[in-house]
Amino acid sequence: MPRAERERQMLDAAVRTFGQRGYSAASMDEIAELVGVSKPLVYLYLNSKEELFIACIRRESEALVAAVTAGVEPGAPADRQLWTGLVAFFAHTAENPDGWAVLHRLARTSGEPFAAEVTKMRDALVAYVTGLIGATAREAHGAPDLSDGDVAGLAQALVGAAESLAAWANETPGVSAKEAAATLMNFAWTGLGNLMAGERWTAKATAFLLT
Amino acid sequence: MPRAERERQMLDAAVRTFGQRGYSAASMDEIAELVGVSKPLVYLYLNSKEELFIACIRRESEALVAAVTAGVEPGAPADRQLWTGLVAFFAHTAENPDGWAVLHRLARTSGEPFAAEVTKMRDALVAYVTGLIGATAREAHGAPDLSDGDVAGLAQALVGAAESLAAWANETPGVSAKEAAATLMNFAWTGLGNLMAGERWTAKATAFLLT
Amino acid sequence: MPRAERERQMLDAAVRTFGQRGYSAASMDEIAELVGVSKPLVYLYLNSKEELFIACIRRESEALVAAVTAGVEPGAPADRQLWTGLVAFFAHTAENPDGWAVLHRLARTSGEPFAAEVTKMRDALVAYVTGLIGATAREAHGAPDLSDGDVAGLAQALVGAAESLAAWANETPGVSAKEAAATLMNFAWTGLGNLMAGERWTAKATAFLLT
Amino acid sequence: MPRAERERQMLDAAVRTFGQRGYSAASMDEIAELVGVSKPLVYLYLNSKEELFIACIRRESEALVAAVTAGVEPGAPADRQLWTGLVAFFAHTAENPDGWAVLHRLARTSGEPFAAEVTKMRDALVAYVTGLIGATAREAHGAPDLSDGDVAGLAQALVGAAESLAAWANETPGVSAKEAAATLMNFAWTGLGNLMAGERWTAKATAFLLT
DNA sequence: CATGAATGAGCTTTCATTCAT
DNA sequence: AATGAATGAAAGCTCATTCAT
Numbered sequence: 001m002p003r004a005e006r007e008r009q010m011l012d013a014a015v016r017t018f019g020q021r022g023y024s025a026a027s028m029d030e031i032a033e034l035v036g037v038s039k040p041l042v043y044l045y046l047n048s049k050e051e052l053f054i055a056c057i058r059r060e061s062e063a064l065v066a067a068v069t070a071g072v073e074p075g076a077p078a079d080r081q082l083w084t085g086l087v088a089f090f091a092h093t094a095e096n097p098d099g100w101a102v103l104h105r106l107a108r109t110s111g112e113p114f115a116a117e118v119t120k121m122r123d124a125l126v127a128y129v130t131g132l133i134g135a136t137a138r139e140a141h142g143a144p145d146l147s148d149g150d151v152a153g154l155a156q157a158l159v160g161a162a163e164s165l166a167a168w169a170n171e172t173p174g175v176s177a178k179e180a181a182a183t184l185m186n187f188a189w190t191g192l193g194n195l196m197a198g199e200r201w202t203a204k205a206t207a208f209l210l211t
Numbered sequence: 212m213p214r215a216e217r218e219r220q221m222l223d224a225a226v227r228t229f230g231q232r233g234y235s236a237a238s239m240d241e242i243a244e245l246v247g248v249s250k251p252l253v254y255l256y257l258n259s260k261e262e263l264f265i266a267c268i269r270r271e272s273e274a275l276v277a278a279v280t281a282g283v284e285p286g287a288p289a290d291r292q293l294w295t296g297l298v299a300f301f302a303h304t305a306e307n308p309d310g311w312a313v314l315h316r317l318a319r320t321s322g323e324p325f326a327a328e329v330t331k332m333r334d335a336l337v338a339y340v341t342g343l344i345g346a347t348a349r350e351a352h353g354a355p356d357l358s359d360g361d362v363a364g365l366a367q368a369l370v371g372a373a374e375s376l377a378a379w380a381n382e383t384p385g386v387s388a389k390e391a392a393a394t395l396m397n398f399a400w401t402g403l404g405n406l407m408a409g410e411r412w413t414a415k416a417t418a419f420l421l422t
Numbered sequence: 423m424p425r426a427e428r429e430r431q432m433l434d435a436a437v438r439t440f441g442q443r444g445y446s447a448a449s450m451d452e453i454a455e456l457v458g459v460s461k462p463l464v465y466l467y468l469n470s471k472e473e474l475f476i477a478c479i480r481r482e483s484e485a486l487v488a489a490v491t492a493g494v495e496p497g498a499p500a501d502r503q504l505w506t507g508l509v510a511f512f513a514h515t516a517e518n519p520d521g522w523a524v525l526h527r528l529a530r531t532s533g534e535p536f537a538a539e540v541t542k543m544r545d546a547l548v549a550y551v552t553g554l555i556g557a558t559a560r561e562a563h564g565a566p567d568l569s570d571g572d573v574a575g576l577a578q579a580l581v582g583a584a585e586s587l588a589a590w591a592n593e594t595p596g597v598s599a600k601e602a603a604a605t606l607m608n609f610a611w612t613g614l615g616n617l618m619a620g621e622r623w624t625a626k627a628t629a630f631l632l633t
Numbered sequence: 634m635p636r637a638e639r640e641r642q643m644l645d646a647a648v649r650t651f652g653q654r655g656y657s658a659a660s661m662d663e664i665a666e667l668v669g670v671s672k673p674l675v676y677l678y679l680n681s682k683e684e685l686f687i688a689c690i691r692r693e694s695e696a697l698v699a700a701v702t703a704g705v706e707p708g709a710p711a712d713r714q715l716w717t718g719l720v721a722f723f724a725h726t727a728e729n730p731d732g733w734a735v736l737h738r739l740a741r742t743s744g745e746p747f748a749a750e751v752t753k754m755r756d757a758l759v760a761y762v763t764g765l766i767g768a769t770a771r772e773a774h775g776a777p778d779l780s781d782g783d784v785a786g787l788a789q790a791l792v793g794a795a796e797s798l799a800a801w802a803n804e805t806p807g808v809s810a811k812e813a814a815a816t817l818m819n820f821a822w823t824g825l826g827n828l829m830a831g832e833r834w835t836a837k838a839t840a841f842l843l844t
Numbered sequence: 845c846a847t848g849a850a851t852g853a854g855c856t857t858t859c860a861t862t863c864a865t
Numbered sequence: 866a867a868t869g870a871a872t873g874a875a876a877g878c879t880c881a882t883t884c885a886t
Contacts (some may be wrong), residue, residue: 001866022320024235028860038868040862049860101320109233109316156379157394164375168367183368214848239877249851254878423845444742446657450881460847462883471881523742531655531738578801579816586797590789605790636869661856671872676857 007045009035014046015056019098023053023110054117057107060099061121067092068125078136082129086162086184090177093166100170104163122159130155158184218256220246225257226267230309234264234321265328268318271310272332278303279336289347293340297373297395302388304377311381315374333370341366369395429467431457436468437478441520445475445532476539479529482521483543489514490547500558504551508584508606513599515588522592526585544581552577580606640678642668647679648689652731656686656743687750690740693732694754700725701758711769715762719795719817724810726799733803737796755792763788791817 013034017026028049032039046052071088072081093100107118134151162184169180224245228237239260243250257263282299283292304311318329345362373395380391435456439448450471454461468474493510494503515522529540556573584606591602646667650659661682665672679685704721705714726733740751767784795817802813 003866006866022233022235024233025321027858029858039860040869041867043861044867105316105320109312110236153394156383157376160375160379161372164371165368168371183364212849217849238875240875248849250877251852251879252850255850260877425845428845444655444657446655447743449879451879461881462848463846465882466846527738527742531734532658575816578805579798582797582801583794586793587790590793605786634870639870660854662854670870672856673858673873674871677871682856 003045006035006037006041010037010042010046010052011056011059014052015060015102016098018053018056018106019101023106023114028052050113053102053106053110053114056099056102057114057117060096060103061118063096063099064089064092064103065121065124078132082132083181083185085128085132086181087177089162090166090169090180094169094177094180097170100166104167126152126155126159129158133158214256217246217248217252221248221253221257221263222267222270225263226271226307226313227309229264229267229317230312234317234325239263261324264313264317264321264325267310267313268325268328271307271314272329274307274310275300275303275314276332276335279339289343293343294392294396296339296343297392298388300373301377301380301391305380305388305391308381311377315378337363337366337370340369344369425467428457428459428463432459432464432468432474433478433481436474437482437524438520440475440478440528441523445528445536450474472535475524475528475532475536478521478524479536479539482518482525483540485518485521486511486514486525487543487546500554504554505603505607507550508603509599511584512588512591512602516591516599516602519592522588526589548574548577548581551580555580636678639668639670639674643670643675643679643685644689644692647685648693648729648735649731651686651689651739652734656739656747661685683746686735686739686743686747689732689735690747690750693729693736694751696729696732697722697725697736698754698757701761711765715765715769716814716818718761718765719814720810722795723799723802723813727802727810727813730803733799737800759785759788759792762791766791 010031013031014026017031017034021027021030028039028042031052032042035042042052046055068085068088071091072085076084103118103121107114109115130152133154134148137151165180165184169175169177221242224242225237228242228245232238232241239250239253242263243253246253253263257266279296279299282302283296287295314329314332318325320326341363344365345359348362376391376395380386380388432453435453436448439453439456443449443452450461450464453474454464457464464474468477490507490510493513494507498506525540525543529536531537552574555576556570559573587602587606591597591599643664646664647659650664650667654660654663661672661675664685665675668675675685679688701718701721704724705718709717736751736754740747742748763785766787767781770784798813798817802808802810
């Protein structure tokens with residue numbers, strides 16, 4: 001069997017094992033057995049547990065970014081881009097729960113080298129969303145005075161919320177990718193829209209609700 | 212040194228070690244050394260790594276619920292209760308990052324017995340928030356037709372967003388508890404408010420933004 | 423509670439625990455807990471696991487010898503003395519299975535110091551039986567030419583058989599002390615009697631059985 | 634070194650160590666050191682202390698049964714088969730004192746799973762002896778009315794006596810296999826023969842000896 | 845008469861990793 | 866392209882034993 005194919009199998013097994021057991025609790029034995037090869041071969045190709053895990057992070061990062069990228073329509077309005085991107089994101093994380101676990105749960109909590117690796121991808125997503133929100137804001141009627149920092153913060157929060165929702169959707173049976181995306185848009189975008197329309201919540205801002 | 216005090220020290224050390232290393236990677240040796248006692252004493256008092264971890268979860272759960280409970284003003288309007296509760300929540304998680312890591316990151320990913328333990332506390336918080344949102348909705352002018360399921364879903368999403376934001380705030384330097392709470396209110400409540408006013412986002416709902 | 427009484431309780435618990443778990447597998451913790459006292463008290467009274475075990479051996483040895491001694495009728499014919507002694511022996515071992523386990527199974531297999539201790543008692547029993555068999559032989563009609571060595575060997579074998587039968591009787595439900603003793607007499611004494619009458623088994627000695 | 638050979642070495646060392654120290658007191662460290670390998674290799678091949686011990690029991694059981702089986706002459710008269718079988722039995726137990734200790738002393742006293750394992754072999758031996766005694770009885774002149782239960786009991790007792798004698802022979806220097814077998818035949822067979830001839834010992838049955 | 849607090853040493857077991865082939 | 870054989874290091878856990886009170 002050619003090396004590239006074997007490596008793919010190894011990464012598949014590793015993502016599955018890491019995703020289900022966690023980094024420390026996963027064992028090289030189990031991964032090798034899952035592939036059906038001997039441990040030395042895994043070491044020959046991937047060198048160490050650490051490098052194997054990093055390879056997993058990289059592959060899953062690229063796969064996720066590719067899925068989201070493939071999901072957006074280049075020329076569409078910004079909010080439609082966001083919507084389709086979110087659907088693609090939730091669809092991908094739902095189809096690859098172990099890969100998502102590697103990126104979201106494990107990479108950020110298993111030591112610095114791994115966290116750094118996944119932060120790259122996250123930053124790329126945040127930058128992309130920042131661009132979308134900024135564009136929307138600029139295009140908007142009566143564009144509100146959102147600073148660049150505000151926009152960046154919104155993007156961070158939106159990505160954070162999406163990540164959280166992805167984990168939640170994976171844990172909650174019966175939640176489709178579209179529903180997760182709709183929830184986020186329902187929940188966040190209307191708020192975003194109002195924010196962008198210049199509204200801010202204060203202790204009194206919702207008083208009308210209680211009249 | 213009396214047993215109760217020692218146990219407290221052990222839980223402190225355990226929360227810190229688990230929070231920073233993860234469940235599997237944390238070693239009983241390290242915890243014992245952090246306390247300044249021998250390992251057998253830790254086993255004498257807490258029985259096993261598993262039970263020690265569960266004791267951590269329980270203590271941190273109770274501390275978090277107590278902090279939030281102490282933060283809300285009983286007689287205040289629902290949205291004010293939510294606001295003060297959120298501030299208390301973010302303040303507590305910011306002051307106890309390792310405790311929060313134990314509850315949020317570790318307990319849910321280190322096997323069933325732990326997940327079950329932390330789910331109890333989460334359910335209590337969700338129920339509490341469900342009550343608040345329901346009350347707000349009922350009191351609201353022109354109360355929208357939110358079903359009980361809608362309210363429960365909103366509460367789930369709000370708690371999930373708060374959890375995600377707490378993790379984000381802990382990772383992001385310079386974000387105070389008040390800012391985190393304000394972000395969530397800005398971000399979610401306005402959306403909530405609109406939802407409760409009967410608005411839903413659709414592909415066309417934000418079209419005006421782009422005019 | 424007076425010391426003597428406490429020590430008795432400790433030996434009771436120790437015999438039970440050693441008998442059921444074996445010397446190595448028995449733990450001082452379990453023994454102390456069984457008595458309902460703290461471990462230091464056990465050490466204060468019995469000094470160490472080794473000394474505790476030796477104390478068990480001594481007590482059970484004495485109890486066994488006392489039981490057998492109390493069972494024999496001093497003036498009776500030798501074979502009757504043997505019979506009643508055996509009944510007493512089997513009755514005692516059946517009533518004290520853990521004590522018997524300590525003497526028979528454990529003391530001889532848990533290191534030299536213990537084996538030496540139990541050998542004393544065994545030797546006393548063998549000597550007693552040697553005397554009985556020798557007396558019987560001397561008294562016998564047409565006394566056979568049994569050497570002292572022969573007699574000693576027979577006594578060894580008889581004691582060994584009794585010990586083995588005791589273990590077997592303890593493992594086999596529904597075997598009373600009398601039945602065990604009768605089995606041994608049926609099985610051994612007739613052979614002994616014939617031996618003492620000068621008969622020896624050879625390949626041809628039982629040929630008549632096969633005619 | 635090939636695995637099969639290593640496993641054999643490990644079982645050799647384990648039988649020796651278990652036989653001399655007992656199950657609990659034996660340490661995997663000592664066994665590994667005796668083989669001249671590291672502990673993990675022992676675990677790789679034999680999985681656990683428990684499985685290692687069971688493997689010892691199985692191997693020694695099979696070896697013992699094989700030795701006895703190889704010792705008997707198929708076509709010979711029943712009592713001659715018994716005689717040669719006993720000689721083989723005592724020769725084997727004398728040459729493998731540790732193996733015999735594993736089967737006789739340890740396996741039956743170190744917990745259920747082990748006892749069950751050795752009981753299988755014992756039952757096979759008892760069944761074999763039952764067959765021999767039954768055959769002898771049936772062939773005998775003026776065959777006595779021994780019930781099947783009687784025969785089974787005699788076989789049990791004979792095997793028990795042989796086991797006890799084997800332990801005794803191993804402890805007593807200068808006792809050859811033939812002498813041990815002769816002792817048992819002297820001691821038991823004459824009794825058996827008489828039993829089968831319908832005689833039973835009673836308090837008066839040996840009175841003539843004392844005249 | 846009795847114990848709560850504490851530990852050094854050892855146990856079984858697992859794991860990431862390598863070497864010779 | 867692949868593996869059988871092997872290990873140093875460390876983990877979770879237990880135990881006999883002691884000291885201060």
